Amino acid sequence: MSLLQSTQLRATPPASAARRAFIRAWPEFENPAAWLVALILVIMPLIASGFFLIEIFGTTLILGTIALSLMFLAGYGGMVSLMQLTIAGFAAYMVAVFGISANTNISLGWPWWLATPMALALATAFGTLGGALAVRTEGIYTIMITLAIGAAFYYFTNQNWAIFGGHTGINTVATPHFWGIDWRTDIAFYYVTLGVAAICYFAVQYISRAPFGLALQGVRDNPRRMAALGFNVNAHRVAAYAFASFIAALGGVLQVWNYRQISPGSVSVGACIDVLIIAVVGGITRPIGPFIGALIFVLLRTFALDFLVRLGLDGNRFRLLIGLGFLAIVFWSSDGVIGLWQRWRQSQRPRTDRPDGGRGHG
Amino acid sequence: MSRFIERHPAWALITIIAIAVLLWLIFSVWPPGLEEAIGRKRVFLNAVFNGITLGGLYFLVASGFTLIFGLMRNVNLAHGSLYLFGGYVGYAVSTSTGSWTLSFIVAFILTALVGVLLQVIVFRRMEGQDLRQTMVTIGLSIVFADLMLWACGGDFYQIQTPSWLIGPVDLPLITAVKSSGEPVYLRYPMVRLVIFAASVVIGVAMWLALNRTRIGMIIRAGVDDRDILAATGVRIQLVFVLVFAFGAGLAGIAGVVGGTFQSLSPGEDIRFLLASLVVVIVGGMGSIPGAALGALIIGLAEQLGSVYIPTYAIVVTFLIMVLVLAIRPQGLLARR
Numbered sequence: 011m012s013l014l015q016s017t018q019l020r021a022t023p024p025a026s027a028a029r030r031a032f033i034r035a036w037p038e039f040e041n042p043a044a045w046l047v048a049l050i051l052v053i054m055p056l057i058a059s060g061f062f063l064i065e066i067f068g069t070t071l072i073l074g075t076i077a078l079s080l081m082f083l084a085g086y087g088g089m090v091s092l093m094q095l096t097i098a099g100f101a102a103y104m105v106a107v108f109g110i111s112a113n114t115n116i117s118l119g120w121p122w123w124l125a126t127p128m129a130l131a132l133a134t135a136f137g138t139l140g141g142a143l144a145v146r147t148e149g150i151y152t153i154m155i156t157l158a159i160g161a162a163f164y165y166f167t168n169q170n171w172a173i174f175g176g177h178t179g180i181n182t183v184a185t186p187h188f189w190g191i192d193w194r195t196d197i198a199f200y201y202v203t204l205g206v207a208a209i210c211y212f213a214v215q216y217i218s219r220a221p222f223g224l225a226l227q228g229v230r231d232n233p234r235r236m237a238a239l240g241f242n243v244n245a246h247r248v249a250a251y252a253f254a255s256f257i258a259a260l261g262g263v264l265q266v267w268n269y270r271q272i273s274p275g276s277v278s279v280g281a282c283i284d285v286l287i288i289a290v291v292g293g294i295t296r297p298i299g300p301f302i303g304a305l306i307f308v309l310l311r312t313f314a315l316d317f318l319v320r321l322g323l324d325g326n327r328f329r330l331l332i333g334l335g336f337l338a339i340v341f342w343s344s345d346g347v348i349g350l351w352q353r354w355r356q357s358q359r360p361r362t363d364r365p366d367g368g369r370g371h372g
Numbered sequence: 373m374s375r376f377i378e379r380h381p382a383w384a385l386i387t388i389i390a391i392a393v394l395l396w397l398i399f400s401v402w403p404p405g406l407e408e409a410i411g412r413k414r415v416f417l418n419a420v421f422n423g424i425t426l427g428g429l430y431f432l433v434a435s436g437f438t439l440i441f442g443l444m445r446n447v448n449l450a451h452g453s454l455y456l457f458g459g460y461v462g463y464a465v466s467t468s469t470g471s472w473t474l475s476f477i478v479a480f481i482l483t484a485l486v487g488v489l490l491q492v493i494v495f496r497r498m499e500g501q502d503l504r505q506t507m508v509t510i511g512l513s514i515v516f517a518d519l520m521l522w523a524c525g526g527d528f529y530q531i532q533t534p535s536w537l538i539g540p541v542d543l544p545l546i547t548a549v550k551s552s553g554e555p556v557y558l559r560y561p562m563v564r565l566v567i568f569a570a571s572v573v574i575g576v577a578m579w580l581a582l583n584r585t586r587i588g589m590i591i592r593a594g595v596d597d598r599d600i601l602a603a604t605g606v607r608i609q610l611v612f613v614l615v616f617a618f619g620a621g622l623a624g625i626a627g628v629v630g631g632t633f634q635s636l637s638p639g640e641d642i643r644f645l646l647a648s649l650v651v652v653i654v655g656g657m658g659s660i661p662g663a664a665l666g667a668l669i670i671g672l673a674e675q676l677g678s679v680y681i682p683t684y685a686i687v688v689t690f691l692i693m694v695l696v697l698a699i700r701p702q703g704l705l706a707r708r
C-alpha cells in the first residue's frame with residue numbers, strides 16, 4: 011500500500027526509476043573508471059606478453075578470487091577466516107585426485123567436466139563443515155580455529171601418501187582441452203581466469219545487496235538484534251561460509267590448472283596468511299579490494315628481489331618488505347589501500363560536496 | 373571437582389575409567405596377549421613419557437599466551453616468534469658462555485623486554501580493537517620471522533645439554549620381566565624429566581601467585597573487569613606491561629627448553645604458535661589449569677598418535693580440538 015503511494019507521489023517516470031534502481035544495484039556501470047579498467051582487462055592479451063599475462067595478471071586474478079572469498083566473509087559477515095586458501099587447496103587437490111595426472115596410482119582419471127564439479131562440490135562441503143565449526147565461536151576465536159584447521163590440513167597433506175601424495179604432492183595435472191582449444195595456452199587461460207574472477211566479483215557484489223547479504227551485514231553489526239528479529243544467525247553465517255567456500259574453490263581449481271601441480275607448500279600456513287594480507291592490504295569493505303591487494307602482492311613478490319638488489323640490499327628480504335607494508339597498512343588505515351585512496355579523494359574534494367557517511371561499508 | 377561429578381556423572385565416570393586404564397597400563401606388567409595386540413610396553417611407556425614432557429613444553433608456551441589473553445584480551449599471534457627468539461638467544465648464550473642456566477635467564481629477560489616493547493609501542497595504542505591487534509601481531513610475526521631468518525640463517529640449531537643432565541636414568545617402572553624373572557626397568561633421558569619437573573614447578577608457582585598473592589588478586593580482578601579495577605586506583609597499564617613481559621619471558625624460556633630437547637629452525641615459530649593455539653582452545657582461553665590440561669592432552673595425543681597411527685597423528689590432535697569445540701566451545705576448563 012505504502013509502496014504504491016510512494017511510487018504515485020514520485021513524479022519521475024517508471025523507466026527512469028527502474029534505471030535508478032539498476033544504478034543503485036550496480037554502481038560500477040556509471041563509473042567511467044570501471045569501464046576503462048574492464049576494457050584494459052579485456053584487451054590485455056594485446057598489451058602484455060605471455061609472462062605478464064599469466065605470471066602477473068592471471069596470478070593476480072586467481073589470488074584475488076581466493077582473497078575475495080575472505081573479503082566476503084570478513085567484510086559482510088565479520089568473520090575473518092584463515093582457511094580460505096585451505097579450501098582452495100582442497101579443491102585443487104580434488105581436481106588432481108579425480109582428474110588426470112602423472113601420479114596414476116592416485117588420480118582416478120575422470121574427464122575434467124566430471125572432476126571439476128566434483129572438486130567444487132567437495133571443497134564447498136569441506137569449507138561449509140569448517141565454517142559450521144568456526145561459527146560456534148566469534149571474533150578472534152574464529153581466526154584461531156580457522157588457522158588451526160588450515161595448519162592441520164597442511165600437516166595432513168604432508169603425511170598422507172595415499173590420497174594427497176605426501177610432501178611431493180601431485181604433478182602434471184591435466185588441464186581441460188575442448189572445442190579444439192587447449193585452455194591452458196596463455197591467452198585462453200587468461201580469459202578463463204578473467205571470466206571466473208568477473209563472475210565471482212559480480213556475484214559478491216549482487217549478494218551484498220540481495221536480502222541474504224543485507225541480513226548477513228545485519229548479523230555482522232548486531233547478531234543479538236538480528237536473532238530477536240527472527241533471523242537464524244548461525245544459519246546465515248554457515249551459508250556465508252558455503253558461498254565463500256565455493257568462490258575459494260573456483261580459485262583453487264584455477265590455481266591447479268595454472269601451475270599444473272599441487273603440493274603441501276601451496277597450502278602452508280604462510281600461504282594462508284598471505285591471503286589475509288592480500289585482503290587486508292587491498293581493503294575488506296569492497297569486493298574490488300582483494301584484487302588490488304593481489305596485484306600489489308604479486309608485483310612485490312615478482313619484482314621486490316630486483317628492486318631490493320638495485321637499492322643495494324639483500325634481495326631475499328622480500329617477506330620483510332611485505333610484512334612491513336602490511337604492518338603500515340594495518341597501523342594507519344583500517345580499510346587498506348581503498349581506504350587510503352578514499353581519504354585522499356575526500357581531502358582533495360571541497361567540503362560541501364562530501365557525501366554523507368555510511369558509504370564505506372557497501 | 374565434586375560439583376563436576378554431581379553435574380555430569382557420565383562424563384566423570386568415563387574420565388575416571390580412562391585414567392584408571394592409563395594408570396594400569398603404566399604400572400602393571402603387561403600380559404603377553406596385550407603385548408601381541410598393541411606392541412611392547414617399553415614403546416608405549418616411552419610414548420607416554422615423551423607425551424607428558426612435550427606437554428610440559430607446550431604448557432610453558434601456552435601458559436604465557438593464555439595469561440596475556442586472559443588479562444588483556446589480545447591474541448598475540450607473534451607468540452611463536454617470541455618462542456623462537458628466546459631459543460636463538462639461549463643458543464647464542466649457551467655457546468658463548470657454556471652455561472645452560474645462564475641462557476635461561478638471558479632468554480627470559482630479553483624476550484620479556486621485547487614483550488614490554490610490544491605492549492608499550494603496539495598494544496597500548498589499539499586497546500580494545502581485537503581484530504586489529506591480531507592483524508598487527510600477524511604482521512609482526514612475519515617481520516620477526518624474516519629478521520630471524522636473516523640473522524640466524526635457515527640452519528638447525530640445538531642447544532647443548534649440560535653434562536650433569538646427559539644420560540638416561542632408571543625409573544621404577546617395569547617394562548618387561550626377563551625369562552629369569554628379573555624385572556627390566558624403563559630408562560629415560562634425565563634432561564626431559566628435569567625439564568618436565570621445572571615446568572610443573574613453574575605451573576604450580578603461577579597458580580599460587582595468581583590465587584594467593586596480592587598481584588595475583590589484581591590480575592584476577594583485571595580478568596573479570598578491568599575498568600572497575602582501574603577505577604579503584606590500580607595502575608592497570610603497569611599490570612598489563614608486567615603480565616605481558618612475564619608471558620613473553622615464559623615463551624623465551626620455552627624456546628630454550630625446546631632448543632634443548634628438540635631443535636631450532638625457521639618454521640618452529642609457526643609450529644609452536646599452532647600448538648599453543650590448539651592447547652588453549654582445548655583447555656579454555658585465559659585459564660592456567662586449562663592450559664596445563666590442554667598441553668597434557670595434546671602432548672600425549674601427538675606422541676601416542678605418532679607411535680600407533682603415524683600417518684594420522686596430526687589428525688588426532690585436530691579431532692580432539694573439533695570434539696572439544698563441538699561439546700564445550702569455550703574449552704574444557706574455562707568458565708563462562
